[in-house]
Amino acid sequence: MMGHNKNFDIPKEMGAWVLNDPDNINIVKKPVPQPKEGEVLLKIDAVAICATDLEIISHGNPARIEGELPFNKNYSPGHEAMGRVVKLGEGVTEFKLGDRVAVEIHAGCGRCEMCRKGWYTSCLNYGFASKGHKANGFTTDGAFAEYMTNRTQTLVHVPDDMSDEEATLAVTAGTSMYTLDVMGGLFAGQTMVVTGPGPIGLCAVGVASALGAEVVLTGTRDNRLEIGKKLGANHVVNVKKQNPVEFVRDLTCGIGAHYVLECSGAANAINDASAMIRRGGKIGLAAFPSKPVEVDIANLVRNNAYIYATRGEGKSACHRAMALMAQKRFDAKLIHTHTFPMKDLQTGLKYTRERIEDAIKVVVRNDERLI
Amino acid sequence: MMGHNKNFDIPKEMGAWVLNDPDNINIVKKPVPQPKEGEVLLKIDAVAICATDLEIISHGNPARIEGELPFNKNYSPGHEAMGRVVKLGEGVTEFKLGDRVAVEIHAGCGRCEMCRKGWYTSCLNYGFASKGHKANGFTTDGAFAEYMTNRTQTLVHVPDDMSDEEATLAVTAGTSMYTLDVMGGLFAGQTMVVTGPGPIGLCAVGVASALGAEVVLTGTRDNRLEIGKKLGANHVVNVKKQNPVEFVRDLTCGIGAHYVLECSGAANAINDASAMIRRGGKIGLAAFPSKPVEVDIANLVRNNAYIYATRGEGKSACHRAMALMAQKRFDAKLIHTHTFPMKDLQTGLKYTRERIEDAIKVVVRNDERLI
Amino acid sequence: MMGHNKNFDIPKEMGAWVLNDPDNINIVKKPVPQPKEGEVLLKIDAVAICATDLEIISHGNPARIEGELPFNKNYSPGHEAMGRVVKLGEGVTEFKLGDRVAVEIHAGCGRCEMCRKGWYTSCLNYGFASKGHKANGFTTDGAFAEYMTNRTQTLVHVPDDMSDEEATLAVTAGTSMYTLDVMGGLFAGQTMVVTGPGPIGLCAVGVASALGAEVVLTGTRDNRLEIGKKLGANHVVNVKKQNPVEFVRDLTCGIGAHYVLECSGAANAINDASAMIRRGGKIGLAAFPSKPVEVDIANLVRNNAYIYATRGEGKSACHRAMALMAQKRFDAKLIHTHTFPMKDLQTGLKYTRERIEDAIKVVVRNDERLI
Amino acid sequence: MMGHNKNFDIPKEMGAWVLNDPDNINIVKKPVPQPKEGEVLLKIDAVAICATDLEIISHGNPARIEGELPFNKNYSPGHEAMGRVVKLGEGVTEFKLGDRVAVEIHAGCGRCEMCRKGWYTSCLNYGFASKGHKANGFTTDGAFAEYMTNRTQTLVHVPDDMSDEEATLAVTAGTSMYTLDVMGGLFAGQTMVVTGPGPIGLCAVGVASALGAEVVLTGTRDNRLEIGKKLGANHVVNVKKQNPVEFVRDLTCGIGAHYVLECSGAANAINDASAMIRRGGKIGLAAFPSKPVEVDIANLVRNNAYIYATRGEGKSACHRAMALMAQKRFDAKLIHTHTFPMKDLQTGLKYTRERIEDAIKVVVRNDERLI
DSSP: OTTSOOOOOOOSEEEEEEEOSTTOEEEEEEEOOOOOTTEEEEEEEEEEOOHHHHHHHHHOOTTOOTTTSOOOOSBOOOOEEEEEEEEEOTTOOSSOTTOEEEEOSEEOOSSSHHHHTTOGGGOTTTTOGGGTOEEBTTTBOOSSBSEEEEEGGGEEEOOTTSOHHHHHTHHHHHHHHHHHHHHTSOOTTOEEEEEOOSHHHHHHHHHHHHTTOEEEEEESOHHHHHHHHHTTOSEEEETTTSOHHHHHHHHTTTSOEEEEEEOSOOTTHHHHHHHHEEEEEEEEESOOOSSOEEEOHHHHHHTTOEEEEOOTTTTTHHHHHHHHHHTTSSOGGGGEEEEEEGGGHHHHHHHHHHTGGGOSEEEEEOOSOOO | OTTSOOOOOOOSEEEEEEEOSTTOEEEEEEEOOOOOTTEEEEEEEEEEOOHHHHHHHHHOOTTOOTTTSOOOOSBOOOOEEEEEEEEEOTTOOSSOTTOEEEEOSEEOOSSSHHHHTTOGGGOTTTTOGGGTOEEBTTTBOOSSBSEEEEEGGGEEEOOTTSOHHHHHTHHHHHHHHHHHHHHTSOOTTOEEEEEOOSHHHHHHHHHHHHTTOEEEEEESOHHHHHHHHHTTOSEEEETTTSOHHHHHHHHTTTSOEEEEEEOSOOTTHHHHHHHHEEEEEEEEESOOOSSOEEEOHHHHHHTTOEEEEOOTTTTTHHHHHHHHHHTTSSOGGGGEEEEEEGGGHHHHHHHHHHTGGGOOEEEEEOOSOOO | OTTSOOOOOOOSEEEEEEEOSTTOEEEEEEEOOOOOTTEEEEEEEEEEEOHHHHHHHHHOOTTOOTTTSOOOOSBOOOOEEEEEEEEEOTTOOSSOTTOEEEEOSEEOOSSSHHHHTTOGGGOTTTTOGGGTOEEBTTTBOOSSBSEEEEEGGGEEEOOTTSOHHHHHTHHHHHHHHHHHHHHTSOOTTOEEEEEOOSHHHHHHHHHHHHTTOEEEEEESOHHHHHHHHHTTOSEEEETTTSOHHHHHHHHTTTSOEEEEEEOSOOTTHHHHHHHHEEEEEEEEESOOOSSOEEEOHHHHHHTTOEEEEOOTTTTTHHHHHHHHHHTTSSOGGGGEEEEEEGGGHHHHHHHHHHTGGGOSEEEEEOOSOOO | OTTSOOOOOOOSEEEEEEEOSTTOEEEEEEEOOOOOTTEEEEEEEEEEOOHHHHHHHHHOOTTOOTTTSOOOOSBOOOOEEEEEEEEEOTTOOSSOTTOEEEEOSEEOOSSSHHHHTTOGGGOTTTTOGGGTOEEBTTTBOOSSBSEEEEEGGGEEEOOTTSOHHHHHTHHHHHHHHHHHHHHTSOOTTOEEEEEOOSHHHHHHHHHHHHTTOEEEEEESOHHHHHHHHHTTOSEEEETTTSOHHHHHHHHTTTSOEEEEEEOSOOTTHHHHHHHHEEEEEEEEESOOOSSOEEEOHHHHHHTTOEEEEOOTTTTTHHHHHHHHHHTTSSOGGGGEEEEEEGGGHHHHHHHHHHTGGGOSEEEEEOOSOOO
16 A cells, blocks of 8 residues: 555665766765755655656756756756655645655746746756756756655646556656647647657657547657557558658648647658648647758748747646546556666666667666665 | 718729739729628728739749649739728728728638638638638739728728828738737837848837837848837847847847847848747747758757747737827838839839838829829 | 438428517428528538527527617527538538538627637627628527528538437537636646536536546536536535535635636526635636626635636637547537427427426427428 | 945844734834845835735735635735845845845745746745745735845846836836736727726726727726826726716727726726626726625626736736836826835825825835834
C-alpha cells in the first residue's frame, strides 16, 4: 500500500548523478537537500529519459541563448520525474507525507512580467536561481538522484492505480498538451496533423484524439506509426512511402488541416506544415531543426497562419494531461519501452540515443541506493 | 456641402480602368453596376494606390496560391477607396444616400467555417464570387472606376471634417490595426518595434503609438523615419547606420521588445524579429519576402515566440483605425504625398513604383468623368 | 440505403404546422419553398421538441425583447431538425443531393458588427429576415413541416451510422457545447457543476465529461440524475436530499468548482453558482428564471466571477458536438424517450409539456405525408 | 533632485497607523521592517485614501468571505501608495536605491492554480501570508506608515516629472484598467458607458477615452460629471435629470452600448447595464451593492451578455495605467482634491467619508516623522 507508512527514513547523504564537463556524468555522494518554504522533499521513484537529456549532457541546455547561459555543470540532469513526498517545507499544506507526485519542470521567478501573466515557462529570469527561477535538470538540480526538492506549484498528484513508470510520462504529455492548449484547445471534429512520432508527438496524438480531433500522424518508422494508431491516430502516413502534404490535402477536400503540431525537427517541416494547413490554420512548434532552414514565409502569410513556438509544459498543462491519463483516455504506457535501475543510467542513455530495441521512452527506477 | 442634394444623377454607363493581360490596363466604357440585396452603389471619390496594386497589375493577385487562382483579368483593380452612397440595394437601411464611406476590401462568403467564426479575410471560398466572396480590386471589380457596388458590411462612415484623401487611408491603417489586434492589443507601456516604414508600417506606428506603446521604427530612409517620428515613433533606427537588434536589446535592458510588427519584407526580417523580442514575445507579419529565406527556427522556439501572419483588414479593424483617425490620435495625412486625377492613374502607378519625389501614398481622384 | 436514389420527387405542395394566435397551431397546405442562392431544400426526417417550442407556441419567442418583436404568427415552429438535402440552390457545392444533415438554428445577417466577428447567434439584426437574419422556428419557418430551406452554413453532416432521432439532438448538444466553449473549453481534470438535468444540462454533462471534466450534476429527479450518470457525471446531487453548495465545497476541499453551467432556471441558481465556484470561477447561463430574482452581486465580485449568458449554438458548436456524438464519446440517445409521427405533433407537445412517462426528448418523424 | 543622495538613513523604528478594533486606529511605534529575498524596503512618500479604507477600518476587509477571514487587526491599512526604494532584499536587481515607485496591492502566493495562470488578484490562498499571499493594507501591513516592504513584482516605476500625489493614483487607474482589459481592451470607436463618477469610474473614463472609446459617464453630481468631461467623457448624464438607459439607446440608434463598466454600486445598476448594452455586450463590475438586489437575468441571457466581476488590479494593469498617465493621455490629477500630512490621517478619512469640500481623492503625505 502506498503511503501507509508515513515515517520516512531520510538519510543524511544521497547518491546523485552529477554532470561535469560535456559527456562526463558520474554518481556523487552529497547531502540530501532540505525543502525551503513552499517546497517539499521528494524521494525519487522513477525518471523517464528525454532526448533533451542527451542534448544537455553532451552539449548543454538547448534553451540557453548563446552567451546568456554557460554549459551548466556540477548539477544533476533529469526532468521527467515522479516520486513520493517525504518532507514538507514551511507553509506546505497542499501535500502530505507519502503523496505520490509527478513533477513539472519549470517554476518561474514569480516576479517578472511573464510570470505575472502566467507564462512561467518563459520566465524572463530563466536560469537565474537567485531570482527564484528553477528548471529541474536544466538549470537546477534534477531527478537523476535519490532525492530532489521542489516547489508545490510543480507537483501533480498521481492516482493510486497508475504505475510509477506511466506517471513519469505526465511531463511529456503535458508538453504536448501545452502546445495544444496554446493552439486553441477546441479540437472536436477538427483535423490535427502531428508530424514526428517521438514521445511528444505520440503523446500529442493521445491528447488530441482524446479531445475529439481527427488525427493524422506522419513519420518514417512503421512501428512508431502503429503505436500512434493505438494512441488514437485516425490516419498514419509513412513519409518514405507517401507524400504527407498530398495526403492531408486529399483528406480535407483540398482545404487543408486546421492544425499542424510539428514534433519532428525536420528541415522542411515548417514548409510542409504551411502547405498542409488551411487558410487561418495554426501551427504548433514543439521541435525545431538545429540549424537555420529555408522557409517560404509568403505562403505562411497567404494562409494567414499563426505559429506557436512553445517551451515546456506551461499553463498547468501537466495537470490536464495527467487528468486524461488518469481517466484512461489514452494509454501513455505504450510509449514506455524499457526500464533500468537508476545506477544504470548510462545504459538508459545509450538505449535512448541509439534507439536500441526500438526504445522510445526509457525509464530509470530508484529502488536501490545509488551509494 | 456633402450630401445636401440627395438626387444623385447616375449615368447608365461609366468609365473604368480594366486590367487585361499583365501590365495592360485601360479605360473601358461599361454599364454602371446595380446594387443587389444588402449592397449599395458608391460613386468613387478617391482611391489610394497600394504597392499591391502594382503587383496585381504586373503579376496577379499575391494572395492566390499557385494553381488555385489564375491571373485575374477583365476586371478593375483598386482597393483603398472612399466615395459616396448613391443608390441603396434592397433591405439596406444602415446607410443613406449621400453618406461618405471608406471601403474595406474583403467581404467573406459568410458560410464557410472561417467566416462563421469571424475570420472573413481568410474565407475558405476566397476568390469564388459564386459562393459570395468578394475582395475589391483583387478578385472582384475594384475602385479604379467611377462607380462600384459594395456590401454594407464593408463600409465605414467618414467624418464630415475628414478629407477624401485621408479617408482612403482607413484601409491601410485598418490593415496595420488588424495585425496589432491579433497580437493582443494591450500595448500601453510596452515596446513595439515596427520594421519597414512603408504605408502599413507608418500607419502601424500611428496606431500603436495612439494605443500607448513605446514604438521603435526601423528603416533605410531618413525621410521616412522622420515621418514615423511625427506619427508617434519614440525611437527610429536607420539600419544602414545602426544595428537595429542591438538598439532594441539595449533599449530594453537586454530583455528584448514585447512585439515586432514586420512590414519590410526583408530577407532577414524574421530572424531580426526573433532576435529583437523577449521570451514570450510576439511577431506580426504584414509583409514577406517573395522567395524562401533562411530562418533560425530554434531561436523562435527558445523564445517561445508566437508569429501571426495576417491577411487584410479583418475583425472590423478599419472601424477602429478610422475611429482613431477621426479622433486625430495620429495624422494619417502625413503618409499621403501626391494626388492625380483618376484618368492619370498610369502616372500615379509610376510615381508609386519609382517613388518619384519620395512618393508614399499616391491618391487618384474621380472628379471628372473618365469617359 | 441512404442517398442511393438521387432523383428526389419533390411535390409542389406540402403540409406544415402553422402557428396562428397563441396555442393555435394547425396543419396547412402550402407550396414547398424553393432554395435561394446558397441555400438547400431539406426533406425533414425528424424533429425534436424543445421546451422552447412550448414557450414559442403559447407565449411567443423568448428571445424577443419587449416591444421589439411581436408574437410571431403564420409561420412554422420547430428548430431541432434533421433531414435530407433534396435540392440545391445556386452556388451550392458543399452538399450534394441525398446528404443527411442536422440543422443549426441561427443564420446571422452576415453584415452587422456581431456577425462580422462571428457571433451570429447575437446578430444585431435578429428577427429581420429582410436583412438576412434567420432563426429556424423562431423568426422564420422551421421544421414542423415536410420541407424547409436552409443556408449551407447551418448544416452539419450526419454520419451514416447515426439514427435520425439521435441526429436531432445535435442542436441541443451544440447549445451546451457553445456555453462550454465560451467558458474556456479546457476542462480536463477541472470541476464542472451542471445544475438542472433537462436536455441541455444532460448534454452538457455528456460533452464536459467527454472533454475530461469532473462533472457534478444537480437536480430534483433521481431518474434524470441516473441518466446523467450514464452520460458521464462523476457525482450527482438530488437537491431535495442534499445541499448542493455544501457538496461541491466538500468535494473541492472548500475551494469551490472551476465552472458552473446553470441549466435549471431556478430562482436561486445564480446565487448557488456563486457560492459553488472558486475565486476566478466561471458561470455559464443556459437557462434563466422568467422573473427578476434576488442576486448577491457582492459575492460575485468577491469571487472575481465571470458570467457568460449565451444564446443558441454559436461558434459552430454543433459541429463539435456532432463530432463527439459521431465518435460515441457520449450517448445522446439516452435523452431521447419518445417518438410520434409529425402529424401527431400535438401529442408530442403534450408529452413534453406534462412530462408524460418521464418524457425527456420527444421526436416527431416525417415519414408519411401531412396532407 | 530625486535620488541624488543614495545614502538613505533608515531609522530603527518608525511610526505606523495600526488598526485595532473597528474604527480604532492609532499611531504606534514599531521596528522598521526588513526586506526579505525578492523584496525592497520603501520609504512611503504619499498614500491616497480609498473608500475601501473606510470600509476596512470600520467593518473589515470587504474581500473576505463570511467565516473565511476574521476582522483584520493589529496591522496598518493603506493601499494606494508610492515611495522610494531605500533598501534592497537579497537577489533584487530590478530596482535600485532611490527609485520612485508606485505599489500594486496584490502579490499572489505564486503556487495556487490561479497564480500559475496569472490571476494573482484571485489567489486561492488569499489572506494566507504563510503561503506567500500579500494584499497591502488588506491582509498585510499597508502604507499608512513611514516604511513598508514589498515584493518587486508589485512595483511600478514613477516618471521623474510626475508628482508623488499623481503617482498614488496608479493603483486606482490600474483597477479601472484591469476591468477594461478583461472586457476586451479593443475599444477604439466603440461605446463605453461608465456608471458612477467615483475615483475608479473617473479613472475608467480617462483610460477608456485614451484608448479611443466613445465614453458616456452617468452620475448624480454635476461637478463630478464635469471632471469626467475633462478626463475625456464624450457625454455625461445626470441620472437625476435624465434617464440614462434612454440616453444610451438613443445615442446608439437603439442598439445599445458595447460595454458598461459599473462603478456605482447602485441597486439597479446591473439591470440598467443590461438594458443599456447591445446583444453580445459586456458588463464589467468594479463596484457592487452591499445587499442582494433584484436582477432580471432573463434580459442578460436574451442579450448574450458577459459579466466580468473583477478584483483589484491584476494582469499588470497598473503598468499600463501608469504608462498612459506618464504619456499624459489623461490627467489623473483632476481626481486629487486634498492633501494632508500622514499624521492627520483621521482628517483625511473624515474628508473622504463626508466628502467635505467635494473631496474626491485625499492624499496623505509622509514628510515629517510620525513619531
